[in-house]
Amino acid sequence: MSEPFYFSISKRLPQSGNGLGKGGKRHGRSAIIHTPHGVIRTPAFIPVATQAAIKGVLPEKMEELGAQVLLSNAFHLHERPGEEVIDEMGGLGKFMNWPHPTYTDSGGFQVLSLGAGFKKVLAMDTAGLSKEDIVAQNSERRAFVDEDGVDFKSPLNGSKERFSAEISIGIQHKIGADVIFTFDELTTLVDPRSYQEESLERTFRWAKRCVAEHERLTEERKGKPYQALFGVLQGANYEDLRRKAARQISSLNVDGFGIGGAIEKKILGQICAWIADELPEDKPRHVLGIAAVDDIFAGVENGGDTFDCVLPARCARNGAIYTRLGRYNVTRAAFLKDSMPLEEGCRCYTCTHYSRAYVRHLLRCREMNGSTLATIHNEHFFVHLLDEIRASIEGEYFDEFKESTLRRFYGF
Ligand SMILES: [Zn+2]
Structure with a gap:
């Protein structure tokens, strides 16, 4: 049973x-x-x-x-x-x-x-x-x-x-x-x-x-x-x-x-x-x-x-990357030689092992690993966001967390 x-x-x-x-x-x-x-x-x-x-x-x-x-x-x-x-x-x-x-x-x-x-x-x-x-x-x-x-x-x-x-x-x-x-x-x-x-x-x-x-x-x-x-x-x-x-x-x-x-x-x-x-x-x-x-x-x-x-994965395949400071597209020319991770401070597998320059290169060449690395980061972003929301409810700071997260993400 x-x-x-x-x-x-x-x-x-x-x-x-x-x-x-x-x-x-x-x-x-x-x-x-x-x-x-x-x-x-x-x-x-x-x-x-x-x-x-x-x-x-x-x-x-x-x-x-x-x-x-x-x-x-x-x-x-x-x-x-x-x-x-x-x-x-x-x-x-x-x-x-x-x-x-x-x-x-x-x-x-x-x-x-x-x-x-x-x-x-x-x-x-x-x-x-x-x-x-x-x-x-x-x-x-x-x-x-x-x-x-x-x-x-x-x-x-x-x-x-x-x-x-x-x-x-x-x-x-x-x-x-x-x-x-x-x-x-x-x-x-x-x-x-x-x-x-x-x-x-x-x-x-x-x-x-x-x-x-x-x-x-x-x-x-x-x-x-x-x-x-x-x-x-x-x-x-x-x-x-x-x-x-x-x-x-x-x-x-x-x-x-x-x-x-x-x-x-x-x-x-x-x-x-x-x-x-x-x-x-x-x-x-x-x-x-x-x-x-x-x-x-x-x-x-x-x-x-x-x-x-489905959005985190779908966006990732187009190069759209979620971060606490909003969303950006990593396939832009500005990231050609960028050695930073997709998001600074992110603990996902992609961000702890790969650079923006590499992920950008793979996505532009339509290499499958580009989608894989970008998707891992975006899925982690949402899974982790909900984990943090749960912690904020249990720790009684939901309102502050909501306000600061939305302010950073949407820039207001
Ligand atoms: Zn990441």
Whole structure:
């Protein structure tokens, strides 16, 4: 019998009375998520290993830089190599030689974003990304939502496929991550209010079906490590819809929550607070696809526990380097003969062994090691930032740490 999944809060942010929750409440906390593959001390950053890999970086190096948990994508792993393969190989963690906790997202985002046909990512800080990163390669609408699920054309070979609540949960059970997510409908900020309402109800119906299928498969697959199911909350920028989603999803038998969907950057903290007002305190909350340093602080302060983002790795491959003093591009000519590390004082493997001049050279020659070295630094930056935020909550200096970090990073 494997360890059960549970969540224990270590410390709450002090109440200053001017938080964004009801009555000025601040929902931020530090905590520990216990999974069959070990613990996650939160707030925590979760690097994204979409295809069961961080592009260019071995799992051993991710462990060394301090990552506690990796998030893979059910849709991509379903397309290749197929969930049966991963199941037969002993599950996601074993397959990729990562003995620590794993998450998979439901595939809803990937399937539904085929339908949008324009921006793949709806609430993202787009600086540092190439055009291909933010604009779908094919503007043809490739996904169609109905009551039961989503029809779409495979981006791999154009064949007709279908995703639904039951299909997504079946795939995620076979992949075998410690935390899996309900299949939700992703809306965009440009959808009208009436569609958001309709979609919210559909997402709730899908979540109920996900829970039922999850319970059935948990019973059927007894003896496998327990997988926790997180319910995903939609509702775009609307307070009443966000609160309603939180009440609906928390009425179900779920182990935690995913804060998803279209979010306008400037109210991300407020949305997390509305949701946290309605959710039970004793279950973890994952903020899906966060994009920037200030967003992470807003998410933590308002009750987010874990955060995933593809940006550090994606930016690294384009030469964009995160530092405490902001982001810069190391491929610029100014770094041709620069013997400094990517960031002064950084203790990551790259910064303790390599110079800017060398990393710049590799990136400009499109040598794979260039991406590897830059990615190690950027992933370390975010993992370490969340470690420092956690320490600041536990040491009761969160407000000072937030202010000084944001001032340095954004230069104000
Ligand atoms: Zn570094």
